[in-house]
Amino acid sequence: KAGVTQTPRYLIKTRGQQVTLSCSPISGHRSVSWYQQTPGQGLQFLFEYFSETQRNKGNFPGRFSGRQFSNSRSEMNVSTLELGDSALYLCASSETVDSRDYYYEQYFGPGTRLTVT
């Protein structure tokens, strides 16, 4: 099976712009999570989607949003970019038998490195 794919891999944006990142999970995985990784804050949870519904959300401002499509592909959007949004954004997917999938491991994509200037 192909792994989790994320596009684009690298992105440079200017403050105030918005950006959309894309994630394709492993085939058959219906749960997708997003994380932000920075040197200062480490790995921080953004949100989690299951069957097109947001199941969990981290402590990020409303400028960060996401969605999941019927084919389980997911996108996250950041509006009005700030310098502090520069980070590696990681997407992860996990296998689900039913909605109680919290015990499955998550498989991560290579990430999108966003630089805000």
Added chain:
Amino acid sequence: AQKVTQAQTEISVVEKEDVTLDCVYETRDTTYYLFWYKQPPSGELVFLIRRNSFDEQNEISGRYSWNFQKSTSSFNFTITASQVVDSAVYFCALRTGFQKLVFGTGTRLLVSP
């Protein structure tokens, strides 16, 4: 609240040495899952192991082994006969129910030839 502590920020060893990475977790839930991930310089997090709270059996996979002790809330990871390719940042993580996956701050392992 859930919390994972990896007190070792960075460890440097010489090839063939054994090394143990510590992980201490906090949760009030009786059912939880612990994970270890490896992040090589390429940046992609690689899943290593999952352990549930009801299974305290230690596990060995090649040069890797894990010691889970509920009494001390620890889930330590040992690499035997380390190799240069083991150089990476290693993360311990905890998840309970539908709560978010919480990561520790990571331990950077540097293995020198």
